Amino acid sequence: MKRYRSKRQTLRNTCWLLLATLSNSSFAQGVLEEVLVTAQKREQNIQDVPIAITAFTGAQMDALGVTESFDVAAFSPGVHISGSLAGQNTQFSIRGVTQNDFSDIIEAPNAVYLDEGYIAVAQGQTFGMFDIERVEILKGPQGTLFGRNATGGLVHFQSNKPSFEEISGYVDVEVGQFDSDAHAMRTTLAAAVGGPLSDTVAGRIALRMNKQDGYLKNLYPEGVLPGLGAGAPGNGAGADLGDDDSKAMRLSLTFQPSDQLSIATSFNYAKSEVATGPYQSKPTIGILDASGELINVIDVSPSETRLSIAADGSDAGGNAIDGSYPLAPGAALGIPKRPVPGGDFFGYIDADGDDFTFSSDFAFEDQGFTETTGFNVRIEYTLDNGIEFVAISDAKEFEKLLFIDVDAAPINQLANYGGVDASTFSQEIRFSGDGDRSRWVVGAYYLNIDNKAINGLKAPADSIIDGAFTGGVGGGLAAIDIGTKGNLQTDSFSVFGQFEYDINETVTLIAGMRAIKEKKDYEVNIGVYPSFSSRTASQGDFIPNIFGAGSPFNYKDKSSDNLWAGNLQMQWQKSEDMMVYAGIKRGVKAGSYNMALLGSYLGGGAGAGVPYGEEVLTSYEAGFKMSVSDSTRINGSVYYYDYKDYQAFLFVDVGGNVINSDAETSGVELEIQSTPSAGLDLLASISYVDGEVKDLPLRVGSPLPPLDVKPTYTPEVQATALARYAWQAMGGTVAIQGDVSYSDDYYYNLRNFDADKFDSYVMVNAMLSWQSTDEKLSASLAIRNLTDERAGIMGFDLVTLCGCNEVSYRAPRYYSISVKREF
Numbered sequence: 001m002k003r004y005r006s007k008r009q010t011l012r013n014t015c016w017l018l019l020a021t022l023s024n025s026s027f028a029q030g031v032l033e034e035v036l037v038t039a040q041k042r043e044q045n046i047q048d049v050p051i052a053i054t055a056f057t058g059a060q061m062d063a064l065g066v067t068e069s070f071d072v073a074a075f076s077p078g079v080h081i082s083g084s085l086a087g088q089n090t091q092f093s094i095r096g097v098t099q100n101d102f103s104d105i106i107e108a109p110n111a112v113y114l115d116e117g118y119i120a121v122a123q124g125q126t127f128g129m130f131d132i133e134r135v136e137i138l139k140g141p142q143g144t145l146f147g148r149n150a151t152g153g154l155v156h157f158q159s160n161k162p163s164f165e166e167i168s169g170y171v172d173v174e175v176g177q178f179d180s181d182a183h184a185m186r187t188t189l190a191a192a193v194g195g196p197l198s199d200t201v202a203g204r205i206a207l208r209m210n211k212q213d214g215y216l217k218n219l220y221p222e223g224v225l226p227g228l229g230a231g232a233p234g235n236g237a238g239a240d241l242g243d244d245d246s247k248a249m250r251l252s253l254t255f256q257p258s259d260q261l262s263i264a265t266s267f268n269y270a271k272s273e274v275a276t277g278p279y280q281s282k283p284t285i286g287i288l289d290a291s292g293e294l295i296n297v298i299d300v301s302p303s304e305t306r307l308s309i310a311a312d313g314s315d316a317g318g319n320a321i322d323g324s325y326p327l328a329p330g331a332a333l334g335i336p337k338r339p340v341p342g343g344d345f346f347g348y349i350d351a352d353g354d355d356f357t358f359s360s361d362f363a364f365e366d367q368g369f370t371e372t373t374g375f376n377v378r379i380e381y382t383l384d385n386g387i388e389f390v391a392i393s394d395a396k397e398f399e400k401l402l403f404i405d406v407d408a409a410p411i412n413q414l415a416n417y418g419g420v421d422a423s424t425f426s427q428e429i430r431f432s433g434d435g436d437r438s439r440w441v442v443g444a445y446y447l448n449i450d451n452k453a454i455n456g457l458k459a460p461a462d463s464i465i466d467g468a469f470t471g472g473v474g475g476g477l478a479a480i481d482i483g484t485k486g487n488l489q490t491d492s493f494s495v496f497g498q499f500e501y502d503i504n505e506t507v508t509l510i511a512g513m514r515a516i517k518e519k520k521d522y523e524v525n526i527g528v529y530p531s532f533s534s535r536t537a538s539q540g541d542f543i544p545n546i547f548g549a550g551s552p553f554n555y556k557d558k559s560s561d562n563l564w565a566g567n568l569q570m571q572w573q574k575s576e577d578m579m580v581y582a583g584i585k586r587g588v589k590a591g592s593y594n595m596a597l598l599g600s601y602l603g604g605g606a607g608a609g610v611p612y613g614e615e616v617l618t619s620y621e622a623g624f625k626m627s628v629s630d631s632t633r634i635n636g637s638v639y640y641y642d643y644k645d646y647q648a649f650l651f652v653d654v655g656g657n658v659i660n661s662d663a664e665t666s667g668v669e670l671e672i673q674s675t676p677s678a679g680l681d682l683l684a685s686i687s688y689v690d691g692e693v694k695d696l697p698l699r700v701g702s703p704l705p706p707l708d709v710k711p712t713y714t715p716e717v718q719a720t721a722l723a724r725y726a727w728q729a730m731g732g733t734v735a736i737q738g739d740v741s742y743s744d745d746y747y748y749n750l751r752n753f754d755a756d757k758f759d760s761y762v763m764v765n766a767m768l769s770w771q772s773t774d775e776k777l778s779a780s781l782a783i784r785n786l787t788d789e790r791a792g793i794m795g796f797d798l799v800t801l802c803g804c805n806e807v808s809y810r811a812p813r814y815y816s817i818s819v820k821r822e823f
Contacts, residue, residue: 035060037136038158040498041145041390041432041441047625050510050571050581052139052637052669054079054685058132058160063724063737065765065782067188069112069127069157074741074763075720076137077669077687082713083122085277085402085418087793087808088368090126094139095639096665096691096714097152097617100748100794101649101658103595104400104420104453105488109615109647111146111154115266115376117394118148120424120449123370124398127270128248130190131206133158139669140619140639141587143565144498144512148426148447151587151617160192161264162202162254167195169823176816179788180356182240184213186816200257207249214240214365215811216278216356220410223359225339225347229411232361233460234534239275239365242811246272264378271371276363276415277404279806280354283344284755285309286799288316293704297753297799302342307335307803318345318800338803345803346464348409354790356812362405362415362460367535371399387433398422401537406457406654407802414654414801415458416597417481417537422451442497449490454538455595456483457654458531479531483538486595489521498567508571510583516563518590524610527552555610563588563614582622589615589647597655609700612658616644632674641665649712650750652699654801659700663711665691683722683739689714698751709752713794715744715760732772740764748795748807755805758792763810778820788813 035046035055046055054076056064066072070090073079082100083090091098091108099109104121111118112125119125135157142150171191178184187210194204220238224230232238248270255263283300286308294308310316318335340347350358374396381389401419430443461479498512527542542552569583591613623637643663650659667689674682691714695706719742726735741763749756764787769780785791795807 035134037134038156039136039138039142039145041430042439047579047627047633047635050569050579050583050623051142052621052623052635052639054137054139054671055134057134061129061132061135064722064739065767065784066129069125069129069155071129072135072137072155075683075685075722075739077671077685077718077720078139078667078689079137080713080715080718080743080746081793083126083794085404088126088274088277088370088402089122090793091122092125092153092155093713094137094153095641095667096689096711097641098711098713099647099649099658100712101656102418103455103486104418104422105451105486105595106592106658107148107589109151109589111142111148111150113146113154113156114268114374115159116156116378116392116428117374117376117396118424118426118447119396120148120447121396121398121420121422121451123400123420124372124396127372128188128208128210128246130208130248131160131192131204131250133160139637140621141565141567141585141617143585143587144496144514144567145441148445148492151589151615159250159252159266160194160204160206162194162204162252164196164202164254164256167193169193170820172818172820174816174818176782176814178213178215178811179813179815180215180217182213182215182217182242182356184215184240184242186210186212186814194252200255202254202256204252205249208247210244210246212242212244214243214275214278216241216280216358218363219357219359220361220363221359223348223410224361229346229413229462229464231412231462233412233415233463234364236364237361237534238359239363241275241278241360241363243275243365244272245274245366246270260382262380264380266374266376268374268376269372271369273366273369274402275365276360276367277402277808279404279408279808280358281344281348281350281408281802281804281806282353282755283338283342283349283803284797284799284805285803286316289704291703292316293698293702294800295698295704297755297797297805299755300338300342300344300803305337305341307337307345308799343803344407344409346407346409346411346413348407348411348804354807354809358408359410360405360408361410361412362403362534364403364534368402369400370402373397385433387431390428390430390432392426392428394424394426396424398424403458403534403537404806406798406806407804408806409802409804411802412460412463414463415460415534417454417456417458419454419537420451422449422453424449437502439500440498443495445492445494445496447490447492449488451486451488451490453486453488453595454483455486455597456481456538457597458482458534458537460531460534480543481529481531481538482527482597483529484524484526484595484597485538486524486593487522488593491519492590493517506573508573510567510569510571512567514565516561516565516588516590518561518563520559520590520592522558522593523554523556524593524595525552525554557593557611559591559611561590561614563590577627579625580622581624585619585621587617587619592658594657596657609657609659612647613645613660615647615660618642618644631676632672634670634672636668636670638668639666646693648693648696648750650696650700651796652751654798657700659697661693661696663691663693665689665711679726681722681724684720686717686719688717690716693750696750707752709750710747712747712750715746717744718742730770732770735767735769735771737767737769738765743791748792749797751797753797755799756795756797758795758807759790761789761791762787763789763791776822778822780818782816782818784814784816785810785812
């Protein structure tokens with residue numbers, strides 16, 4: 001049996017390898033080539049793995065124009081992005097499994113790994129792509145072999161490793177310009193070199209530097225009306241936004257003292273300095289029921305002057321009931337109506353709508369930063385009996401402080417900040433082997449996370465919040481930070497195993513399980529600090545009794561949970577060219593604690609709304625992987641998810657909590673990659689997702705009946721198509737390439753109000769490239785977002801705060817030229 005499977009796999013791998021060789025000899029960086037993945041903790045051809053996977057090699061990602069970690073989502077059916085801070089923190093959404101809580105103590109339900117090291121903090125999941133060997137996107141619960149929060153799936157980036165063959169490397173330079181009134185430039189340099197240092201030691205060093213101007217043109221102080229909130233929040237206010245000044249490096253050393261033993265080490269460092277998050281504003285208005293509860297939010301019409309709409313159609317003012325402690329300046333200041341028809345509470349209208357000019361006061365250059373450091377050691381040892389032993393030690397540190405203008409407008413109102421100082425350590429050990437008709441892997445995993453985070457609202461000097469509450473919330477202070485400080489310690493222990501058994505020559509049974517013990521120790525403090533500048537946050541001591549006796553709010557708790565994840569699958573090799581699989585998987589994500597902004601806990605008693613429970617996803621999935629005529633592969637899957645206690649992020653007023661609600665999702669995915677003739681590559685994919693979160697309250701404590709809603713950041717339909725043609729010319733290979741991606745509309749607030757939705761969009765990219773005959777020199781001209789489409793990234797509903805929503809979009813049209821020299 002083992003001999004049969006080996007011959008069959010060898011034949012298929014030889015065909016794909018031949019195809020890849022022919023492709024690469026006829027044109028540069030072909031899109032269709034053999035991709036080996038490690039989704040089951042061993043190297044396999046992607047077509048042999050009974051998991052819905054989208055994978056790309058580094059050469060393919062270069063051909064696709066992937067420059068940031070989240071760019072791969074556009075080419076994977078059923079995968080989207082979510083996150084916070086206008087894209088400065090980005091997370092993956094896979095098949096409707098997502099969570100856009102912007103607190104830094106949360107962990108995403110879709111795990112991200114770099115070289116098998118888990119990235120626990122959201123900021124570490126957003127990074128510039130350089131010197132990457134491949135990326136694997138695994139869909140559906142992967143909790144058996146990748147045990148950490150892989151409820152909905154995972155994204156695994158593998159970096160290039162040192163080679164013992166010869167010294168090699170590259171230098172890659174890109175220069176480009178964004179098509180907006182800011183005329184922002186971007187320059188990126190990436191380089192790497194590596195090779196043998198001795199017979200037993202090899203090394204590699206890679207780096208990336210990116211300097212990008214802000215593409216969102218700021219017209220501040222345009223749009224400021226005389227009166228309260230007209231003063232600037234600090235020196236340098238009104239900067240252009242959307243910039244990036246980042247540096248990253250990775251140093252790898254591999255020691256191979258014998259054929260049986262290999263020790264690979266890597267050190268990585270990245271730091272980015274950025275301006276305030278690039279949000280824009282659109283005016284919105286709330287609709288209330290007879291009791292004053294907010295039941296919908298819509299876009300403001302050009303003639304609208306009401307602050308909100310009562311059940312009888314009259315102006316309900318600024319007193320909408322939406323959260324337990326609404327910070328509603330419209331009510332506190334006694335604003336009678338919108339001062340400018342069609343504007344927000346304070347008269348601001350973004351004159352060009354979703355185009356890339358706006359006016360924002362709280363916008364500063366080099367205001368925020370992220371910094372990530374990591375160290376990874378991987379030991380591989382082959383025992384005399386053929387059993388493989390692997391140990392992976394991974395340590396990371398994260399620091400961050402980022403800001404946004406809450407109303408994204410010229411009125412001096414509120415800013416939001418988020419900061420983190422966290423460290424993680426993980427240790428995995430595993431053994432794997434095979435028999436005549438079986439393959440197995442067993443192991444143990446430990447993870448420690450020490451996460452200290454801050455989140456808050458900043459009322460700068462002369463802001464309308466300070467003016468509204470002088471002697472009240474502000475206490476007469478010139479400026480305040482309404483801050484939340486959280487400290488979460490997590491220790492997770494697990495053991496896991498998976499066993500594959502060949503029932504006969506075509507049918508394989510796969511079973512796996514992971515048992516988890518998770519402990520958490522949490523403390524949160526919420527209160528008011530003095531604010532020292534627009535570039536600092538939550539410094540000094542709390543100001544006591546701002547909200548009466550008992551403030552600042554304090555909560556402490558510990559938890560200990562026993563969890564498990566499992567996998568049961570059947571794999572049928574119908575022929576050498578077609579595999580069919582079906583299975584049931586159980587994914588789990590431990591419960592945790594909220595670290596919401598002020599007001600989210602008040603009114604519910606001490607500790608109300610802080611902890612939330614574990615979520616469990618049971619997945620039923622079937623799929624196929626088919627190779628056609630040695631030049632085309634077609635992969636498809638259909639699935640149904642039954643979610644118990646889904647961790648849903650409910651954002652109301654100016655903050656939000658995670659609550660548990662049941663949910664269900666079903667979907668279909670189809671992916672085609674083909675090289676129908678020499679020089680021609682085609683790629684197409686489509687996905688359909690139908691998700692529903694059940695019995696969601698419009699707010700915690702709402703008297704209204706709960707609703708069934710669509711999950712956020714989950715377009716029902718996504719589709720991608722790419723065509724690339726290469727031919728011999730100009731002393732080398734010339735290639736022309738175009739790709740188009742479509743996304744259906746989707747909600748960015750779980751309450752599914754009418755205004756809280758991004759429109760559908762079509763993104764088009766084009767590239768013309770040349771590569772020398774010896775494949776050492778290449779150049780390309782590229783246009784990203786060719787049609788200058790406005791594709792939404794993320795947004796927040798702030799109708800009770802400013803009569804507006806804040807929204808952010810993907811970058812405008814971008815022209816670039818790049819040159820790469822390999823050696």
